[in-house]
Amino acid sequence: MSIRSISFGATIVACACAALMVLFAIPADAAVVEVSMTARQWEFEPSTVTVEEGDVVTMTILSEDVDHGFFLNAFGVDSSLRAGTTTTVSFTADTAGTYSFSCNVFCGAGHGSMSGTLVVTDVAEEVVDEEEVDKKEEEEEIDSAAPVISGVSISNIQQTSAQIHFTANEASFGQIEYGINPGVYVAATPLAENTSTSHSGVLTGLSAGTTYYYRAKAHDATGNYGFSTESTFATEAIPEPEVSVIETSVDSTEAIEISTTDEGVSVEEEREADVRTEEDENVEVVEEIAPTMAEPEEPLVTVGTDIINELSETAVEDESALHSTGTVLAIVMGIIALIVIVGIYVVRMNARS
Numbered sequence: 001m002s003i004r005s006i007s008f009g010a011t012i013v014a015c016a017c018a019a020l021m022v023l024f025a026i027p028a029d030a031a032v033v034e035v036s037m038t039a040r041q042w043e044f045e046p047s048t049v050t051v052e053e054g055d056v057v058t059m060t061i062l063s064e065d066v067d068h069g070f071f072l073n074a075f076g077v078d079s080s081l082r083a084g085t086t087t088t089v090s091f092t093a094d095t096a097g098t099y100s101f102s103c104n105v106f107c108g109a110g111h112g113s114m115s116g117t118l119v120v121t122d123v124a125e126e127v128v129d130e131e132e133v134d135k136k137e138e139e140e141e142i143d144s145a146a147p148v149i150s151g152v153s154i155s156n157i158q159q160t161s162a163q164i165h166f167t168a169n170e171a172s173f174g175q176i177e178y179g180i181n182p183g184v185y186v187a188a189t190p191l192a193e194n195t196s197t198s199h200s201g202v203l204t205g206l207s208a209g210t211t212y213y214y215r216a217k218a219h220d221a222t223g224n225y226g227f228s229t230e231s232t233f234a235t236e237a238i239p240e241p242e243v244s245v246i247e248t249s250v251d252s253t254e255a256i257e258i259s260t261t262d263e264g265v266s267v268e269e270e271r272e273a274d275v276r277t278e279e280d281e282n283v284e285v286v287e288e289i290a291p292t293m294a295e296p297e298e299p300l301v302t303v304g305t306d307i308i309n310e311l312s313e314t315a316v317e318d319e320s321a322l323h324s325t326g327t328v329l330a331i332v333m334g335i336i337a338l339i340v341i342v343g344i345y346v347v348r349m350n351a352r353s
């Protein structure tokens, strides 16, 4: 057995022992980290390697150009990197810190600056940091702040509806609650499907001319509810017919009160029956009102006929209408008389011939 073969066998045994030692040295939770690196004039790429404390690091290093060396003193690594070949080095990064590695085989003019950095991070520190981060995240997730409502305004107030607008300081679901008694909200607008900071809702089914009390309500995704203060508004009233009143004093004891409305004319009289004479000043007032009833656009005869019909069907309350009817009747009677006279004349002429 030659010296060469003895040394070869010894190398194999040493390697096996080293491998076993490495295996047993690996903590149960240690990770195996593989790093590929290239060495060339005059740099290592990557020049910075970061692993965690306790990691078993295996570096596969290709020497691209000439012979280089890989010297990592902190973890006892000292390997030759032959030109054009790949060399594997292994070590356990068992102590946190920042370490430098360098080329320890002269490789040319820039050899002195051919180095890199190994960063071994403190796992315990990282865990603490992660816990803090988790806590912060949880705190952020637990949102206990209710939406703050502002800018409540109302628009488009109708007899049975009104629109409310408001804003919230965070994305939220908005509603408006309302009722006819303060603090008692018996109705609410539909809940919005999506969160928003700008809200509006239409209050429906309201009663005309009624005061309503309402408040804006918004809740965020966590379920925190925010409310506005209570506000009020009154719905539009149903418009009453316009009324104008004319009062005329006849003397100290008698008066006529005439009210005109959109629908027609009604006359209320408070006076003695004999006041209604041709000479009476009151008649002038009555005659001023009469044309409103007579609908002057229509032919006079038609109006007269209509009025005759109305007179025959209903009790006549309006003295002015009667006055006009008398004139029309006289004209109609005159025409009929004329027709009769002409008719008699024609009959006689026919009898002679």
Ligand SMILES: [Cu+2]
Binding pocket: 067, 068, 069, 103, 104, 105, 106, 107, 108, 111, 114
């Ligand atoms: Cu070198």
